[in-house]
Amino acid sequence: MSDIKESLLARIANREARIGVIGLGYVGLPLVVEFAHGGFKSTGFEVDLRKAEAINRGESYIPDVPGSQVAELVRKGNLGATTDFTQLAEQDIIIICVPTPLRKTKDPDVSYILSAADRIISTLKRGQLIILESTTYPGTTDEVLRPIFDETGLQIDADYFLAFSPERVDPGNPNFNTKNIPKVVGGITTASSLVATAAYATIVDHVHRTSSARVAETCKLLENTFRAVNIGLVNELAQLCHELDIDTWEVITAAATKPFGFMPFYPGPGIGGHCIPLDPHYLSWKARMHGFEARFISLAEEVNSRMPEHVVGLVTGGLNRHRKAVNGSKILVMGVAYKRDIDDMRESPALAIVESLQELGAEVSFHDPYVTTIHLEGADRHLQGIPLTDAVVEAADCVVIVTDHSNIDYGHLVAKAQLVVDTRNTTRKLKGGDLDAKVIRL
Template sequence: MSLVKKIQDKSARVGVVGLGYVGLPLAVLNAKVGFTVIGIDEVPEKVESVNKGNNYISDVVDAELKEVVESTRLVATTDFSVLRDCDIVLICVPTPLTKNKEPDLTAIVKVTEILSRYVHPDMLVVLESTTYPGTTEEVILPKLTQKGLMAGKDLFVAFSPERVDPGNRTFKTHNTYKLVGGVTDACRDVAQLFYEQSIVKIFPVSSPRVAEMTKVFENVFRSVNIALVNELTQLCERMKINVYEVIDAAATKNFGFMPFYPGPGVGGHCIPLDPYYLAWKSKEYDLHTRFIELAGEINEGMPYFVVNKLQRILNRYGRCLRDAPIFVLGVTYKADIGDPRESPATKVMALLLREGALLRYSDPFTPTLMLEGQEYRSQAITPDLLASSACALILTAHSAFDYDMIVEHAPVVFDTRNGTRHVTHHREKIILLST
């Protein structure tokens, strides 16, 4: 039976390599629509959790995971040899940076090496991991075709970037436009047919390079605009102008403006990393993407700006950072999710520890946190803890926080996220990034 026919009647076996924030939702979605899915991950704890139906990703519905596991439409394993039995392989592995801010494709290369042992005719292989333009054709394709398989004839290779927005209650994998770029037109068509089985909107593009560039561009766009507003925030602070009021006023324009908001830095697995993938690749073409790299520098400087401003706040009260009890509120990289990856909050906290501050924190999504080799535990926000702190430092504005109570009992509140915007009493205690 041809791969196209197997996709149409959902008899194709789907292998999802990497069961993290991208892979697990994708595995559950495909199992939910009727495919038999094998989840593959080198972390035994993840595999065990999946096979027990225990969810560890906020964007996956607990009941849906249990249902597809109990029906055996989804099973997980650490054994990569099961790839030989798969008709479709989706690669969803991390693409971090090295210490020198260069692309680290170790995971992609490793998976491709393993897959090259098991690749067979009439197989579809799709890379979903965010990476620089050219990765699919330069890194993956040569390995998969070294035994004589021809892309577009007996092997189908494509790039379809994940567009996961952790915590987004409106746009999930199934209702977010899916970009698909194939090595050949036939590769694109087969990949598109597969994704049409589970995703509402597909947007085909002419090549993997276009799809790769599009995904990186989306994140560069956010990085640059966040950097712009972060720099404007620093100017507004010196000019004693409330940057949030400026942004809200500018947003009344019905065209030509899109609001972005400042913060203590950028976090997650996309915005802090992906621009550097493009900047690195650009050097191959004798181009130095100064604008992109400058945006990264500005965003990376925000934790230092926050710590410096906190020191000045404490100075007003005759205190210094050393031995000052600071109550940090929120440590994940964005509100209302349990994802601490690249969180600017942890960077701010590490800087505070180096300055000798005494830290405690509260985060309903992060019960424990390792910082500078020491484990910290989340504490409940109480009037006594707030009152005994030199400052309540809001680094992530979770909706579960009682901001009225925080402002009522803390001696001063340094709010880097404007989480206290609806608090009407004791506004004199609240200090924002630009005030």
């Protein structure tokens, strides 16, 4: 056993290990770039030929990854991408970063992981380390992946290593990136943990090793369930405060002065992205398999998924004050990406808000500096974004700030608007005479 471990550790230490990353999305691309930047010959494996070609041309399609960095690493020969999975045979370390969506029934869909595993076993060779980074339910690495690899006749530790390491990337966050976010790593065996930890330690500042892959898998689900539940709590508080005519944001700001035992979370139009709305379901599914109901998760989902409806209620109430009906009103939605300063539309609550306003007969348009078109699934239609002009804002009966991108002049927007529903408290810092009359905050 120790010969392949020592040999891999040595190859990692002297940067000879070849790194293959399967799936070059929001998670895989920054990771493969970081390994290439760390001096490793790194290859991205993609099913989407356009992405592989973009990388090989030295271009980035992920806002957090600078194109200049990709170009430089490709030029140096440290970075490349391919759709030819036979090249997996040449890799020492293979990291899986494919999507883990939910099925319509909200059950985990690990088919992308299985497909990546199928590609790996066709060339699996002695000495390789495989790491799963896709978010998934506890047990996936040892109950699902390991039997697939064992089936080849190769044996864990004697022939190959297997570990799980959750990805914590926060797209659009300028302060935290792959390098300075601590990495949690849990192997199927101690040797797997050791080699995986050694690999990540070359490119990230701090690696935390857990005693098993299951702990690492559950750690990721706890982190995102923690967020979903706490956001659910403040979203419920926001709805209650609306009824009681109390300013939720002021309540949270006051509570946050407590130096211990309180962590501020803020309400919003609902939760979005590929993680927070989905990941808790991976945990509750696993819980159900064991006859256990994860009640906090269900409750948070129920509250969070009702927020778009609450926002539509605020729009209706605001228009009513102006003696207008939603039906026939012009409504401008500002920001549709699921969070500030990114272009990711996955699970964005803006979609439910737009659809429901349209169903009520509103004439809805949107502006987003990062998103040009949205697909409305319920209606199976596309809606094109429009440029932001004074005329567009003045003509709108109501402007709804759904996502508070930082490159918008909100003072000017509010000055020109007739009525504003602000779901992000972004107008709080503005000063002006008729601000309170004009702006409704969540």
